[in-house]
Amino acid sequence: MSAAPAAPRPASADPADRNLDLLLVAPRARTGWRVVPARILAMCVVELQKLRHDRTELYTRAVQPALWLLIYGETFTRIRAIPTGGIPYLDYLAPGIIAQSAMFIAIFYGIMIIWERDSGILIKLLVTPTPRAALVTGKAFAAGVKSLIQAVVVVVIAALLGVALTWNPLRLLGVAAVVLLGSAFFSCLSMTIAGIVLTRDRLMGIGQAITMPLFFGSNALYPVSVMPGWLRAVSGINPLSYEVDALRGLLIGTPAHLGMDFGVLAIAAALGITAASSLLSRLAR
Amino acid sequence: MSDVEPMAEALVCRGLAYSFGETKAVDGLDLTVAAGEVFGLLGPNGAGKTTAIRCITTLLPVPAGMVRVFGHDPARERMAVRRLLGYVPQQLSADASLTGRENVALFARVFDVSRRERAERVAQALEAVDLTEAADRMAGTYSGGMIRRLELAQALVSAPRLLMLDEPTIGLDPIARTSVWDHINAVRAATGMTVLVTTHYMDEADQYCDHVGLMHRGRIRALGTPQELKSDLRERRGGTAAPTLEDVFRDVAGSGLDAQGGEFRDVRRTRRTASRVS
Ligand SMILES: Nc1ncnc2c1ncn2[C@@H]1O[C@H](COP(=O)(O)OP(=O)(O)OP(=O)(O)O)[C@@H](O)[C@H]1O
Ligand SMILES: [Mg+2]
Numbered sequence: 001m002s003a004a005p006a007a008p009r010p011a012s013a014d015p016a017d018r019n020l021d022l023l024l025v026a027p028r029a030r031t032g033w034r035v036v037p038a039r040i041l042a043m044c045v046v047e048l049q050k051l052r053h054d055r056t057e058l059y060t061r062a063v064q065p066a067l068w069l070l071i072y073g074e075t076f077t078r079i080r081a082i083p084t085g086g087i088p089y090l091d092y093l094a095p096g097i098i099a100q101s102a103m104f105i106a107i108f109y110g111i112m113i114i115w116e117r118d119s120g121i122l123i124k125l126l127v128t129p130t131p132r133a134a135l136v137t138g139k140a141f142a143a144g145v146k147s148l149i150q151a152v153v154v155v156v157i158a159a160l161l162g163v164a165l166t167w168n169p170l171r172l173l174g175v176a177a178v179v180l181l182g183s184a185f186f187s188c189l190s191m192t193i194a195g196i197v198l199t200r201d202r203l204m205g206i207g208q209a210i211t212m213p214l215f216f217g218s219n220a221l222y223p224v225s226v227m228p229g230w231l232r233a234v235s236g237i238n239p240l241s242y243e244v245d246a247l248r249g250l251l252i253g254t255p256a257h258l259g260m261d262f263g264v265l266a267i268a269a270a271l272g273i274t275a276a277s278s279l280l281s282r283l284a285r
Numbered sequence: 286m287s288d289v290e291p292m293a294e295a296l297v298c299r300g301l302a303y304s305f306g307e308t309k310a311v312d313g314l315d316l317t318v319a320a321g322e323v324f325g326l327l328g329p330n331g332a333g334k335t336t337a338i339r340c341i342t343t344l345l346p347v348p349a350g351m352v353r354v355f356g357h358d359p360a361r362e363r364m365a366v367r368r369l370l371g372y373v374p375q376q377l378s379a380d381a382s383l384t385g386r387e388n389v390a391l392f393a394r395v396f397d398v399s400r401r402e403r404a405e406r407v408a409q410a411l412e413a414v415d416l417t418e419a420a421d422r423m424a425g426t427y428s429g430g431m432i433r434r435l436e437l438a439q440a441l442v443s444a445p446r447l448l449m450l451d452e453p454t455i456g457l458d459p460i461a462r463t464s465v466w467d468h469i470n471a472v473r474a475a476t477g478m479t480v481l482v483t484t485h486y487m488d489e490a491d492q493y494c495d496h497v498g499l500m501h502r503g504r505i506r507a508l509g510t511p512q513e514l515k516s517d518l519r520e521r522r523g524g525t526a527a528p529t530l531e532d533v534f535r536d537v538a539g540s541g542l543d544a545q546g547g548e549f550r551d552v553r554r555t556r557r558t559a560s561r562v563s
Binding site: 018020022049119124125127130 | 305339342345346367374379383384393396409410412413441443445472475476
């Protein structure tokens with residue numbers, strides 16, 4: 001067959017006058033452990049690019065945490081109904097709200113994978129040399145990056161409201177790690193559910209249904225000590241509680257169980273990644 | 286035809302079968318695509334073309350021994366097969382919230398293009414499909430034809446040896462269709478890659494494909510060059526009028542909507558595909 005078909009666009013597709021030499025050689029494949037960090041980076045870059053094109057989400061998502069701090073936080077600071085161990089309630093609340101808004105973003109980000117499937121983006125990524133687990137890990141960290149940016153916004157709001165936060169860089173690094181791990185878990189949780197229910201309507205419903213219990217069934221708003229026994233049990237298996245505990249310890253300096261918190265979050269993230277990657281191929285069918 | 290690769294067969298399917306529950310979507314598909322050619326997989330709605338492509342591209346799991354891509358079995362060497370493939374799915378699949386260039390760069394990244402040559406490679410892929418000028422616009426503002434060309438660039442950036450195009454011209458106007466084919470052919474001439482393409486447009490298959498396979502109910506029912514298929518039918522009919530490839534298609538697939546293929550669901554899916562990316 002001839003290379004130049006009889007077509008009414010003579011100038012457009014003549015290969016001779018353009019340089020395509022790079023498209024003749026396949027790129028050298030990364031192997032072994034290098035694959036996962038490379039895919040994580042690729043997914044995070046995409047998220048940052050999207051954020052650069054459209055920052056509205058960043059602003060609209062700042063409204064809710066601001067209202068929580070401003071209205072709920074200020075009110076309960078005044079009425080002193082919740083035992084916080086001597087610190088102002090607003091200070092007590094701020095790490096909880098950081099964790100909450102990061103969790104909302106991560107859960108919603110995981111839900112987006114259904115959109116990506118319906119729009120063909122996911123299918124194409126699944127045909128690239130990216131193991132399922134690397135793709136899920138990449139997505140989990142991309143969710144983490146998004147949450148992290150949100151966390152910075154909430155930290156700034158809290159600081160403006162006069163919350164006494166730490167500015168110790170090491171502690172802030174710890175905060176970033178906690179938010180990243182927590183978001184990795186929550187995004188994988190919703191990707192796992194996506195792999196089970198497979199349609200956006202069902203997933204949206206479930207997404208709505210799990211965020212509130214996760215939030216209220218944690219120590220984000222009140223200490224575990226005021227909870228009834230059954231809620232205490234829920235809080236004990238809720239990764240959000242460990243995230244909040246660590247954030248409070250790092251940012252406000254309340255007594256925390258950092259080793260335990262990091263351990264639980266890391267294990268939860270690893271389990272989430274495993275579960276989501278084993279269900280991911282269901283989304284390809 | 287351009288230079289034949291050292292390995293003569295780009296793709297071999299032997300008894301390829303895949304079922305969705307009771308539906309035998311692909312049912313004993315035998316197919317050989319020679320390296321360097323453009324092979325057209327034709328067939329009515331629901332024939333199993335997309336399912337076959339998804340088996341070859343490792344999206345659907347198939348047992349070992351059914352498929353070989355340049356000698357590699359997708360069941361055993363999934364990553365090796367994926368590195369050889371460029372894939373454009375039936376539905377429009379660019380990310381509307383990224384620019385054209387970012388869309389292509391993502392695929393350069395996930396195919397391990399080194400940072401040193403990434404920008405240049407992405408630029409060449411965009412140049413190959415004439416999107417250099419529109420490269421920094423959001424893909425959401427592209428027309429259907431531009432999106433198809435962008436997807437082509439995404440597939441090309443990793444220098445695949447087998448390009449799998451599932452209905453690349455669906456929903457496009459005649460000029461955009463010609464343009465997509467021009468670019469496919471130009472790239473093939475420049476790189477010598479093999480192309481497997483599905484289409485509903487018989488005139489396209491006739492004009493652009495070296496070989497075509499007519500698929501119906503999960504199996505190849507007729508195979509050859511467009512010329513061979515047409516003269517075959519002419520001999521069988523014994524008439525003097527020269528049949529078109531469309532006559533061959535009708536002969537194989539039966540006239541009108543078939544009881545099994547072309548269900549409402551299939552047509553609806555095709556329609557949805559034809560609409561723009563959101
Ligand atoms: N995800 C799925 N679940 C269940 N059945 C499916 C699925 N995908 C395809 N099928 C069925 O498998 C058969 C083959 O479908 P396929 O999409 O491969 O056909 P096609 O030849 O690509 O059709 P079209 O020309 O409409 O794209 C059809 O009967 C279809 O209904
Ligand atoms: Mg199809």
